[in-house]
Amino acid sequence: MLPTMITPHxxxxxxxxxxxxxxIGAAVLLAGLFLLVPIIVIFQQAFAKGWAGWWHAVSQPETxxxxxxxxxxxxxxxxxxxxxxxxxxxxxxxxxxTGRRVLVALVEVPFSVSPIVAGVAYLxxxxxxxxxxxxxxxxxxxxMFAVPGIVLATLFVTSPFIARELxxxxxxxxxxxxxxxxSLGASGLKTFVRVTLPNIKWxxxxxxxxxxxxxLGEFGAVSVVSGxxxxxxxxLPLQIDLLYHDYDSSGAFAAASILTLLALISLxxxxxxxAHFEQTAKEDG
Amino acid sequence: MSxxxxxxxxxxxxxxxxxxxxxxxxxFSLTMGITLFYLGLIVLLPLGVMLTRAAGLGLDEFLRAAFxxxxxxxxKVTLLSAAEATAFNAxxxxxxAWVLARYDFxxxxxxxxxxxxxxxxxxxxxxxxxxxxxxxNGWLGQYLDPLGIKIAHAQPGIAIAMAFTSxxxxxxxxxxxxxxxxxxxxxxxxxxxxxxxxxFRRILLPTILPAVLAxxxxxxxxxLGEFGAIIFIAGxxxxxxxxSALLIFIRLxxxxxxxxxxxxxxxxxxxxxxxLLTNLVQSWHQRYLRRG
Numbered sequence: 001m002l003p004t005m006i007t008p009h010x011x012x013x014x015x016x017x018x019x020x021x022x023x024i025g026a027a028v029l030l031a032g033l034f035l036l037v038p039i040i041v042i043f044q045q046a047f048a049k050g051w052a053g054w055w056h057a058v059s060q061p062e063t064x065x066x067x068x069x070x071x072x073x074x075x076x077x078x079x080x081x082x083x084x085x086x087x088x089x090x091x092x093x094x095x096x097x098t099g100r101r102v103l104v105a106l107v108e109v110p111f112s113v114s115p116i117v118a119g120v121a122y123l124x125x126x127x128x129x130x131x132x133x134x135x136x137x138x139x140x141x142x143x144m145f146a147v148p149g150i151v152l153a154t155l156f157v158t159s160p161f162i163a164r165e166l167x168x169x170x171x172x173x174x175x176x177x178x179x180x181x182x183s184l185g186a187s188g189l190k191t192f193v194r195v196t197l198p199n200i201k202w203x204x205x206x207x208x209x210x211x212x213x214x215x216l217g218e219f220g221a222v223s224v225v226s227g228x229x230x231x232x233x234x235x236l237p238l239q240i241d242l243l244y245h246d247y248d249s250s251g252a253f254a255a256a257s258i259l260t261l262l263a264l265i266s267l268x269x270x271x272x273x274x275a276h277f278e279q280t281a282k283e284d285g
Numbered sequence: 286m287s288x289x290x291x292x293x294x295x296x297x298x299x300x301x302x303x304x305x306x307x308x309x310x311x312x313f314s315l316t317m318g319i320t321l322f323y324l325g326l327i328v329l330l331p332l333g334v335m336l337t338r339a340a341g342l343g344l345d346e347f348l349r350a351a352f353x354x355x356x357x358x359x360x361k362v363t364l365l366s367a368a369e370a371t372a373f374n375a376x377x378x379x380x381x382a383w384v385l386a387r388y389d390f391x392x393x394x395x396x397x398x399x400x401x402x403x404x405x406x407x408x409x410x411x412x413x414x415x416x417x418x419x420x421x422n423g424w425l426g427q428y429l430d431p432l433g434i435k436i437a438h439a440q441p442g443i444a445i446a447m448a449f450t451s452x453x454x455x456x457x458x459x460x461x462x463x464x465x466x467x468x469x470x471x472x473x474x475x476x477x478x479x480x481x482x483x484x485f486r487r488i489l490l491p492t493i494l495p496a497v498l499a500x501x502x503x504x505x506x507x508x509l510g511e512f513g514a515i516i517f518i519a520g521x522x523x524x525x526x527x528x529s530a531l532l533i534f535i536r537l538x539x540x541x542x543x544x545x546x547x548x549x550x551x552x553x554x555x556x557x558x559x560x561l562l563t564n565l566v567q568s569w570h571q572r573y574l575r576r577g
Binding site: 152 | 308309310311312313315316317319320323324327328329330331332334335338377380381383384385388390392396398399400401402403404405406407408409410411413414415417418423424425448449452481506509510511512513517530533534537542545546549552553556557559560563564
């Protein structure tokens with residue numbers, strides 16, 4: 001038999017038996033009930049009193065502050081993790097050295113650590129009776145129950161996201177192009193910017209989207225280290241929790257609708273990036 | 286001693302020679318520096334300090350804090366709910382992966398996209414939405430309540446929240462395997478007279494089992510650590526619907542840092558043990574994929 005051509009996956013249309021109809025029906029029903037209902041509930045509750053009600057609930061100063069703080073945290077965390085992810089991927093895919101596999105495992109450690117546990121760990125380092133606590137107090141620096149603590153905890157939780165997207169791709173691409181560029185006299189930096197980055201740009205975007213989505217939504221680790229001070233250290237997810245427990249459910253749902261919208265935007269961006277991924281894969285043959 | 290040639294090449298480098306395969310690419314020291322600095326400061330230092338603190342507690346205090354009846358009750362409900370959620374996700378994940386990989390129908394791409402929704406949605410928002418939908422007067426709860434099924438503010442709510450947040454892990458590990466697998470094999474079985482049940486048991490299941498297990502172990506690990514989605518829906522009654530992560534949080538609010546550290550360390554060590562197991566399953570999975 002001739003080898004079949006490798007084509008991008010597309011299910012072949014078959015005649016629709018009852019079994020197929022049943023399975024598709026079950027999947028659609030389950031996706032609708034389990035995945036779509038929660039989103040619809042959020043928007044339905046958030047807009048129960050119309051646009052005016054939504055805006056009234058969102059425009060509380062504390063909620064607006066929380067939106068701003070969440071965006072600031074993301075703006076700090078995403079670039080730092082992008083640099084780290086690029087460094088990890090370059091190191092692990094471009095060199096072979098002792099301890100390489102251990103390093104890969106260490107990079108993935110935050111995935112298996114419960115965010116609450118991560119929060120406790122940070123408290124033990126920077127809290128008032130933590131390792132650096134007395135020193136920080138003497139220097140009059142506040143890390144825990146302040147913005148730096150929130151940034152650190154978010155960095156911990158999201159650190160593997162970008163590295164994990166880059167690692168398999170860069171391993172697959174190999175170093176031929178970079179070697180060619182260097183042998184033609186380009187500097188290391190120029191090679192990285194002109195050869196490596198264009199090749200991995202979609203994987204990098206993909207990782208950044210995942211990192212941003214998780215940073216915006218991180219709750220467990222941040223709730224331990226933030227101290228939940230209103231209008232000071234409350235990120236948007238924490239503000240939702242606080243409003244909900246204050247029995248201000250319209251405020252909670254309005255705030256939640258902002259995050260849900262951001263989540264939907266990140267899904268759309270992900271689809272766009274995936275489409276580009278597939279296209280470049282096709283162009284490369 | 287005779288050693289196979291390739292093993293000799295790979296193992297013969299002197300122990301302290303870090304750069305084993307000489308690479309013409311620059312940036313080894315720079316990227317190694319960034320990686321070690323960041324890993325050390327952000328990941329290893331906090332975890333190391335916490336483990337040191339836990340070790341400093343002394344066995345007696347550690348056991349009293351981490352293995353008292355209330356803590357044991359949280360482990361029990363967390364493990365039980367995570368097991369239920371994982372079992373549900375193994376079935377639901379298989380269904381989604383199968384339908385997405387094998388059938389073409391209107392809305393397939395939309396379904397494929399919204400499978401990732403639980404990863405994109407902040408856990409606190411998911412918890413808020415699920416607790417509203419499953420409340421006794423909620424969109425879904427109003428139909429379950431007359432049947433005597435209580436989900437919000439009860440243990441099933443914990444399992445539902447865990448299942449929601451970890452569903453994509455299972456779908457996304459089974460889907461590529463099913464997409465790569467030719468349906469020729471099944472058709473061959475069918476022409477040879479196998480029943481559908483036999484085809485599933487003898488052909489499909491052995492092929493996708495490693496992927497199901499890999500996805501399920503990731504989902505289980507994520508469920509054990511989940512916090513945000515659960516506390517909105519669980520009701521959080523001690524000895525009943527209180528999860529381990531919440532007990533850690535409560536101990537912190539009581540300024541019982543020793544007790545919080547002890548429970549957190551127990552949870553961390555359990556997670557590491559699970560990660561080891563997951564890696565074993567995954568390397569089995571990888572070997573399997575490479576064989577094919």
